[in-house]
Amino acid sequence: MFGVLMITLLLTISLVGSNMDTILKQGVIYQVRAEITENTSIAQGFNDPNEFEKFVQQKIDERIKTLGLDTPWYSPQRLGYTMYKILILDFGNATFLTSDSGSSNVGEIILEKMPKTVLLFTTATIIISIIGILLGAASSNKIGSKLDRITSIFAVISSSFPVWWIGMLMIFVFAFVYQIFPARATPTIEPDDPGYILALLYHMALPVITIVLIGFGAWAYLVRNFMVGIMQEDFITAKKTMGISKKKIVYSHALRNAAPPIVTILALSLSGSLGGAIITEAVFDWPGMGRLYFEAISVMDLPVIIGSTYILTVLFLVSIFIADLLYGYFDPRVRTSN
Amino acid sequence: MSSVTTNEIKKEFLKSKLGLTGVFILLGLILVSVITISVIPTSTLQEWNNPEKWISYPKTAVPSWVNFLSSEKIPEHKIIDAQIFESHKDGIFLTSQQFRISFDYDDFPSDFIFETKTKYSDSHLVQIKVIRPDGITLELLSTSLPYSKINTIHEQRYFSTDSMIKKNINIDKNKFQFDFSSNTTEIIFSQLDDDEIQKGDYVFIIDTYGINESVEIIESKMILGGKTFGLMGTDELRRDLAIGLLWGTPLALFIGISVSIGSVIVGLIYGVYSGYRGKKTDEVMMRFNDVIYALPALPFLIILAVTISNSIFLMIGFLMIFSWVGIAKVSRSMSLQIKTRQYVEAAKIMGQKDSKIIFRHILPQLLPYAFASIAISVPAAITTEAGLSFLGLGDPSFPTWGQILHDANTYGAAAQGFWWWIVPPGILIAITGLAFVFIGNALDTIVNPKLKR
Numbered sequence: 001m002f003g004v005l006m007i008t009l010l011l012t013i014s015l016v017g018s019n020m021d022t023i024l025k026q027g028v029i030y031q032v033r034a035e036i037t038e039n040t041s042i043a044q045g046f047n048d049p050n051e052f053e054k055f056v057q058q059k060i061d062e063r064i065k066t067l068g069l070d071t072p073w074y075s076p077q078r079l080g081y082t083m084y085k086i087l088i089l090d091f092g093n094a095t096f097l098t099s100d101s102g103s104s105n106v107g108e109i110i111l112e113k114m115p116k117t118v119l120l121f122t123t124a125t126i127i128i129s130i131i132g133i134l135l136g137a138a139s140s141n142k143i144g145s146k147l148d149r150i151t152s153i154f155a156v157i158s159s160s161f162p163v164w165w166i167g168m169l170m171i172f173v174f175a176f177v178y179q180i181f182p183a184r185a186t187p188t189i190e191p192d193d194p195g196y197i198l199a200l201l202y203h204m205a206l207p208v209i210t211i212v213l214i215g216f217g218a219w220a221y222l223v224r225n226f227m228v229g230i231m232q233e234d235f236i237t238a239k240k241t242m243g244i245s246k247k248k249i250v251y252s253h254a255l256r257n258a259a260p261p262i263v264t265i266l267a268l269s270l271s272g273s274l275g276g277a278i279i280t281e282a283v284f285d286w287p288g289m290g291r292l293y294f295e296a297i298s299v300m301d302l303p304v305i306i307g308s309t310y311i312l313t314v315l316f317l318v319s320i321f322i323a324d325l326l327y328g329y330f331d332p333r334v335r336t337s338n
Numbered sequence: 339m340s341s342v343t344t345n346e347i348k349k350e351f352l353k354s355k356l357g358l359t360g361v362f363i364l365l366g367l368i369l370v371s372v373i374t375i376s377v378i379p380t381s382t383l384q385e386w387n388n389p390e391k392w393i394s395y396p397k398t399a400v401p402s403w404v405n406f407l408s409s410e411k412i413p414e415h416k417i418i419d420a421q422i423f424e425s426h427k428d429g430i431f432l433t434s435q436q437f438r439i440s441f442d443y444d445d446f447p448s449d450f451i452f453e454t455k456t457k458y459s460d461s462h463l464v465q466i467k468v469i470r471p472d473g474i475t476l477e478l479l480s481t482s483l484p485y486s487k488i489n490t491i492h493e494q495r496y497f498s499t500d501s502m503i504k505k506n507i508n509i510d511k512n513k514f515q516f517d518f519s520s521n522t523t524e525i526i527f528s529q530l531d532d533d534e535i536q537k538g539d540y541v542f543i544i545d546t547y548g549i550n551e552s553v554e555i556i557e558s559k560m561i562l563g564g565k566t567f568g569l570m571g572t573d574e575l576r577r578d579l580a581i582g583l584l585w586g587t588p589l590a591l592f593i594g595i596s597v598s599i600g601s602v603i604v605g606l607i608y609g610v611y612s613g614y615r616g617k618k619t620d621e622v623m624m625r626f627n628d629v630i631y632a633l634p635a636l637p638f639l640i641i642l643a644v645t646i647s648n649s650i651f652l653m654i655g656f657l658m659i660f661s662w663v664g665i666a667k668v669s670r671s672m673s674l675q676i677k678t679r680q681y682v683e684a685a686k687i688m689g690q691k692d693s694k695i696i697f698r699h700i701l702p703q704l705l706p707y708a709f710a711s712i713a714i715s716v717p718a719a720i721t722t723e724a725g726l727s728f729l730g731l732g733d734p735s736f737p738t739w740g741q742i743l744h745d746a747n748t749y750g751a752a753a754q755g756f757w758w759w760i761v762p763p764g765i766l767i768a769i770t771g772l773a774f775v776f777i778g779n780a781l782d783t784i785v786n787p788k789l790k791r
Contacts (some may be wrong), residue, residue, distance in 0.1 A: 007629050011638070156779075160771035162721045164728060165743065165764035172752040172760060183753065278636055281723045283747070293637060294729060297644050307643065312634045319634070 006083070024032030025064060032060045069298065082306075097292070097301050106307040109292065114311070117277055120204055124211040125270050131216040133255070136223025141250045143228065155221035158214050167210045167283040181206040184285045207284045222265065226258040233257075260330035262294060267323035347706060350784040357780025360713075363773035371588035382581050386737045393495075396448055399567035412514040413443040420544075422555055431552035435562040437542040446524045446535055448563040450546060452496040455557035461485040463547040464497060468526055471538025474525060476510055478503045483546070483553070489553050491556065493622035498523050498563075505514075517605075522562075571758040573742075574749040582737035583762055589738050590720050590770055594648070596721035597657045598712045604658065605665030606708055610700050612666070613673035614692065627666055635660040639722070643731040650733040653726070657719050665711050669704055676700050706785040713778030717771030724767055739763040 036056060097109060139148035175183035182203055230236065231254055239249050277290035285291065289308060296304035351357050385391040396415045405412055420435035435454070439448075452466070466479040479502055483492060504522050515531045523613040529536045542560055546553050570580035642656045676682060677700065685695050726732050727740025730748075734741065742763045748751075751759040 011633070156775055157768070158777055160717055160721075161764065162724060162728075162769045164725065165760075165767065168743070168747065168752055168760050169764070172755070172757065176753055176755060278640065279729060282729060294640070297640050300644070309634070309637050309641075312630070312637055316634055317530065317632055 010083075028063050032056065032063055093094050097295060097299070097304055103288040106303045109304065110289070110307055110311055113276055113287060113289045113292045116200075116286065117281070117290060119200075120207055120281075120286060120288060121211070123204070123272065123279060124208045124215070125266070127208065127212050128215040128219050129266055130264075131212070132219025133223050135216070135220035137227060137250055137255055139220065140224045140231065140254075141246065148224070151217065151220045151224065155217035158217040161214060162279075163211060163214045164279045164283045166214055167207070167280060171209050171283070188214035204286075207280065207286055210284075211280065223258065223262060226261055227254055230254045230257050260327050263326045263330060267319045267326060270319060339680075347654060347781070347784055348452060351780055352779040354783070356776045360773045360776025360778075360780065364777065367587055367591060367773065370584065371591055373407055374584040375588055375789075378581060378584060379453070383585055383736070386577065386582065386585075387734065390573060392572075392578070394451070394453070394561050395572050395576040395578055396563040396565065396567050397572065397576050398574055398754075398756055398759075399563075399565050399572045401564040401569055401571040404571070405566060410444040411442070412445050412566045413441070413447045413562075414464065415567040418560045418562060420558035420560070421556070422558070424552055427717045429549065430461045431548045431550075433546045433548070433552045433555065434473055435544040435546075435555060435558050439562060440538070441527065441535075442537045442538055444535065445565060446527050446561075449498045450542075450563060451498065451561045451623070452542075453493075453557070453559050453561065454555065455493045455494075456483065456492065456546070456553045456555050457489060457491050458483060458548070458551075458553040459489045460550060461488055462553055465545045465547070467543050467545075468540040469543070471527075471536060472530065472541065474510075474513060474530075477506050479506060483638040496770060498526075509547050524739050530644075570762060571756075573745060573756075573759055574751075575745070579742070579759065579762070582742050583739070583766060585737050586739040586742065586763065586766065587770075589650075589736055590723075590767070591655060593657075593723050594716040594720040594770070594774070595712075597723075598715040600654070601662035601715065602665055602708050602712045605662035606669045606701065606704060607696075608662065609666035609669030610673040610696055610704065613670040614677050614700060616677075617675075624667075624670070627663055630660070631663045631667075632709055633660070636722075636725075640729070640731060641727060643726060648731055650736055650738075653723065653733065655724060661715055661719065665715075668711075669707070672707065673700050676703050694740055706781070710778055710781035710785050713774045713781060716774040716778075720767060720770055731770040739767050 033056065036059070097104070103109070118291055135147075135151055139145070139151045142148060171183050174181045184203075195287070227250070232248075236249060236254060239253060240246070244253075277288060280286070280296050281288050281290035289312070292304065293308045293312075295301075296308065379508045382391075384735065394417070399415060402410065402414060403416070416439070418437045418439060420437055423434045425432045425434075437452075462483040464481050464483060465477070467475055467477050469475050479496060479500065481502070483494070486492075499522070507522055507525055514525070514528075516528075516533045524533070527535055527540070537783070544558075565773060568578050568580050570578070572578055573582075608623065608627075609696055612620045612627075639656055643653065646652065670741070682695060682699050690698075702790055723732065724738065724740030724743070727738050728747065730744050732738060732741050732744070740763075743760065746756065746759040746763075749756075
């Protein structure tokens with residue numbers, strides 16, 4: 001797992017590295033020239049413009065050397081240093097972007113955006129899973145009923161619409177035609193205002209509704225399929241012959257046995273949705289990790305790109321790991337005996 | 339598993355209603371693509387981003403079928419040809435181009451443009467005026483054609499948004515009894531006492547006066563910018579959305595199908611080889627598989643699109659990188675089962691080459707599964723590409739559905755209520771996805787009897 005993390009990092013750095021170096025070098029040249037023009041006494045000391053140019057060039061080379069930009073980005077030294085820095089979670093400073101409070105430290109920017117993404121997607125996922133599990137259990141209770149058929153059809157249809165397109169439609173209908181919700185999901189009041197949390201929740205409503213609308217059908221269908229599989233097992237038949245009511249079997253016995261795969265997929269889908277957050281957050285203008293990532297890409301802010309890719313990958317891997325652990329916890333058959 | 343023959347699959351498939359629906363939708367989409375490619379000239383595809391080409395189209399016009407649904411008649415987009423009258427009096431040659439419009443819509447036209455192409459020499463005077471149904475004549479513009487010694491062909495456009503026209507109309511201000519703040523086109527078409535549409539026959543006249551000879555009019559038309567146009571309306575850049583949406587169909591099918599076929603072939607061969615060789619090779623290959631699996635796909639696709647290239651063909655390659663993984667895993671486990679079968683072992687004992695065993699004996703067994711997974715993985719490819727285009731990272735030279743939605747988002751289509759710009763591309767994406775999901779599910783239930791219930 002650690003290896004995967006490192007490979008992800010390496011890939012990211014190698015993809016953006018060369019672009020970043022040219023940007024950094026141009027920055028250095030600009031900086032040195034600005035310093036020299038500000039200090040007029042240096043320029044007056046030279047009579048020959050060629051000599052002066054040489055002096056400037058020398059200064060630039062010196063600066064580049066001290067910053068370590070003279071070796072290419074793929075030299076083991078620089079690569080190792082960058083990797084080490086990231087490992088100890090020191091992402092350095094962003095080149096262009098800043099956090100809302102004005103800090104350009106990448107760690108701080110991510111810390112500021114992270115909770116909002118987690119808030120949005122965790123809320124949405126929890127609502128989706130509750131509706132999905134209840135609906136799935138209900139429709140597995142009566143296979144072939146109207147409810148069951150509607151759930152299946154809804155699952156297929158809803159999952160073929162892109163979330164962001166539904167988002168656009170929702171903004172169109174509920175923010176402009178009927179002005180119920182705000183169109184931009186970024187609250188306008190300051191974060192330290194006491195009403196901020198309420199405003200945030202109000203702005204969150206439209207994205208959450210959209211994600212839930214798209215997501216719960218597929219969930220219900222999944223749960224239904226697990227349940228159908230379990231309902232065919234012997235112990236359920238045994239319970240049935242014992243005369244326990246079908247409702248009780250479905251909601252207490254079968255659902256408990258369907259828990260392991262459901263929980264695993266819950267953990268996976270939560271982390272998967274974080275990756276998909278980029279487009280969703282762009283549509284709703286939600287001030288989270290996804291939008292940060294997109295902004296960083298569009299201005300080629302390397303430290304932010306590396307930092308957020310790293311965090312996203314870590315989250316993804318951690319959730320795979322947790323999913324594995326949970327599976328073992330819920331399903332004793334998987335546990336290895338020792 | 340995999341003991342189903344092709345004939346059986348065909349038979350079972352014909353029984354599945356959903357599968358057939360999917361096939362019908364897909365056939366419809368393919369038909370649309372074929373018609374698009376053969377009927378609509380490819381120049382429209384190349385000139386999608388060329389504003390010059392779309393200048394004679396209306397701006398953000400609703401689809402024209404909206405007129406059938408509402409009681410109010412929204413003005414249609416009209417291109418009117420000129421009637422040309424020539425006369426000669428006192429040494430002055432007068433060429434008059436007249437455009438007659440009977441206007442009976444319930445809303446103002448958005449604007450109008452005169453497009454003329456004339457052949458002349460010397461200098462000529464141009465006067466544009468309009469005779470309204472109530473008999474009032476409004477002078478719109480007095481100008482001249484640029485002087486030329488020799489015979490030249492001159493193309494000229496007169497726009498209703500010209501500030502000179504606005505000034506000239508202001509001269510007639512006292513005829514109207516309402517506030518003159520609205521735009522020129524609205525004033526020309528409004529009643530005298532109120533800022534409302536005046537229905538009836540309008541005649542627009544372009545008079546050209548010459549002293550020694552008359553101008554020869556090669557081409558002359560008036561574009562009355564309506565508020566409805568075509569099947570699908572137009573966007574902010576006056577582009578005909580129907581053409582964009584039609585071109586989007588073959589593009590989406592091309593992207594979806596090539597990505598899924600490519601990744602299924604790669605995944606299948608990778609997985610089967612890994613499973614067949616087993617031991618160390620298997621271990622190493624599966625670890626590599628895990629690494630790709632754990633990469634966050636969308637962020638990486640974005641980085642790739644930004645740093646390398648956003649050409650549509652490379653994008654297909656990038657999408658493949660992330661979509662073969664799951665197929666490789668499943669086909670590995672299938673090949674693990676198949677390789678223990680007796681005929682495979684017999685082939686091995688007979689000394690056949692590994693590559694021959696894989697391609698001759700194992701892969702054919704997996705073909706039904708391969709077809710099912712091709713169908714299932716198409717929608718993901720289409721939506722991912724659309725998503726990337728939506729973020730503005732797609733190939734801007736092709737009007738894919740995602741690209742159209744991206745434009746809609748940048749021009750604030752939702753805020754301004756341009757529903758015809760937002761709704762159709764999304765529905766098309768979903769329909770295409772649904773067709774493949776239906777086919778894939780139908781095939782899947784046949785190939786994996788476990789799912790049958």
